[in-house]
Amino acid sequence: DVKVTQSSRYLVKRTGEKVFLECVQDMDHENMFWYRQDPGLGLRLIYFSYDVKMKEKGDIPEGYSVSREKKERFSLILESASTNQTSMYLCASDRGDYGYTFGSGTRLTVV
Amino acid sequence: SQQGEEDPQALSIQEGENATMNCSYKTSINNLQWYRQNSGRGLVHLILIRSNEREKHSGRLRVTLDTSKKSSSLLITASRAADTASYFCATDERNFNKFYFGSGTKLNVKP
Numbered sequence: 275d276v277k278v279t280q281s282s283r284y285l286v287k288r289t290g291e292k293v294f295l296e297c298v299q300d301m302d303h304e305n306m307f308w309y310r311q312d313p314g315l316g317l318r319l320i321y322f323s324y325d326v327k328m329k330e331k332g333d334i335p336e337g338y339s340v341s342r343e344k345k346e347r348f349s350l351i352l353e354s355a356s357t358n359q360t361s362m363y364l365c366a367s368d369r370g371d372y373g374y375t376f377g378s379g380t381r382l383t384v385v
Numbered sequence: 386s387q388q389g390e391e392d393p394q395a396l397s398i399q400e401g402e403n404a405t406m407n408c409s410y411k412t413s414i415n416n417l418q419w420y421r422q423n424s425g426r427g428l429v430h431l432i433l434i435r436s437n438e439r440e441k442h443s444g445r446l447r448v449t450l451d452t453s454k455k456s457s458s459l460l461i462t463a464s465r466a467a468d469t470a471s472y473f474c475a476t477d478e479r480n481f482n483k484f485y486f487g488s489g490t491k492l493n494v495k496p
Binding site: 305307309314315316317322362364369372373375377378379381 | 420427428433482483484486488489
């Protein structure tokens with residue numbers, strides 16, 4: 275089974291801090307995604323990557339950047355955390371016909 | 386909004402009953418997927434249905450797709466308390482390389 279691992283389940287950060295959320299997949303998938311999930315808003319795509327060093331903005335990229343230096347790792351960076359970035363962050367890896375495999379999520383609180 | 390939208394937002398049924406959730410979308414798609422999310426966790430892929438398919442089954446799950454009405458339904462037969470979760474549809478309508486998720490249907494199955 276494909277496994278997608280997010281480094282932290284819960285994080286608390288201060289406003290203005292630079293925050294790194296890490297995601298690792300254990301297969302050779304090219305496409306990886308970062309979503310945030312908020313009540314009533316569903317999942318919204320922040321960024322996705324279709325290969326090493328290749329990335330594309332999703333619907334809500336403002337305040338975020340990403341890094342994909344190795345195929346298995348896709349990092350989401352909050353350049354200067356703000357309270358409106360408090361959310362559940364979900365990483366996913368694309369298995370083609372078998373859909374996405376999601377990590378367990380990181381619940382980030384910015385205080 | 387251009388992503389799939391689920392209906393109803395919440396559904397409460399007794400164990401043993403069938404649960405039906407609907408998803409509508411706005412433009413043409415290649416594929417539509419259904420996912421399940423237990424509280425506070427990542428999403429789990431259930432079924433992918435292609436635009437040229439009308440129905441698909443997996444165990445107690447039955448998914449239909451009507452491209453003329455731009456809608457899909459997920460039927461869970463003989464529901465169990467363990468089916469309690471949120472269910473999301475995802476469509477690739479805007480970009481065939483990635484999927485967009487709706488806000489989900491929250492299903493509660495009472496024992």
